[in-house]
Amino acid sequence: MSKLQPARGTRDIYGDDARHMTMVVDTFKRVAASYGFEEMVTPIFEFTEVYKRPLGEASDIVSKEMYSFEDRGGEEITLRPEFTAGVCRAFISNGLQQNLPCRFMSHGPAFRYERPQKGRYRQFHQINAELLGSDAPESDVDMLSLAWRILSELGISDDVVLHFNTLGDVQSRTQYRDALVAYFSKHKDTLSEDSKRRLTTNPLRILDSKDASDKEIVANAPLISGSLTDEARSFFDTVRRGLDVIGIPYHHDERLVRGLDYYTHTAFEFVTSALGAQGTVLAGGRYDGLIEQLGGPVTPGIGWAGGIERLAMLSQAGAAPARSVVMMPMGDAATLKAFALAEGLRRNNFTVTQDRSGNLKKRLNRANKASARFAVVIGDNELENGVVALKDLDTGTQQEISFDRLASAIQESNK
């Protein structure tokens, strides 16, 4: 590597990108808190088994996308490829089943060894919400409501469509899987190579194949609604009624499935067409068997994860950095005085930086480029008289202010 560059699929995040992503996370935390969610910060790596079991040995994530390694103590370790399994492990490890339901929010990086594309990185970032311990369909509505609220506050709810389906309970899902395998096996000869493989690894996934001839076959494939038990059907209807009451528009997509084995009942994706092939910005569903599968007490759960990069690309919203006051001391004595003045201003919640190099012209130039709001010039003349020259960089006006009145003068001009 002759040029110093970040490892493939990783990138440095700064400037506007960083501001947009921070806005996504801040909005997420604020809104999730208003739904009663509390932070759960789990380790960024876990024993490999934590992800291997729930995700399914055959899943692509486990079979070829995980960053797994043996650490120096001989333990099999994996960088988290998603949040749910880790949060559930934490739930079990800490015996949190005493106070159900639990509502956890998390955010941070996750890792998958994939071919990078726009909006798809090997180190990517997610916001994640999990609600553990409620098997009521109303909880599914709560989770969708939370997601919708966040998308709305990010200003992108008009740009996404909620695709929504049910996978039924375990019995429904098993029946459906069998029905699909039976149906697709009849058409095996005309299925694409990818889908022939899926027939054994993940038959549900054939339903969203993009292959033209697959699509023809899929058009007549049996639907999950034909395999639903009465309970599963009634569960689904309750969730739908909830969405109607809250006023979340959705598209009932009978072919929407999940890639991961642990999902049951509600499955959903908020999708945009603005990001090319990586259109899913937030997705999740119910996973009633997961915690038990990990060795914990039987506990239902529902959760979702949102891609921070993708959400940030869509929303393009970010808090502008606070406009600063720049101290411009001329000479050693003034430099010392500027320290004291700056501290005083910061105690009054102003953002203050120091610029001590170059002539005044240069400093004002820099301040201008940095969108600073005020310049405070202190030289020997000012020191003698106990004043500073306070320059309003927006209006260009300048006035002499005594040391002790500086904060209030800035406050006044900034109105």
Place this chain on the structure above:
RNA sequence: GCGGGUGUAGCUCAGUUGGUUAGAGCGCCAGUUUGUGGUACUGGAAGUCGCCGGUUCAAUCCCGGUCACUCGCCCCA
């Protein structure tokens, strides 16, 4: 993992049908103003033409490989 496109200054891009000193705009630096910005004018710095190899008298240009980005597939947030 598979297929297509791209890679020239900090950024956005021209260009060379293979031939001496590779260009523009923006940005950056300096000056016109010994302590007063945004405008204007003048001047300047900055590129191993992604990297390695091959063909050739000669490669930034052609060929091969490689790395990265990008679009689609796969997968998925």
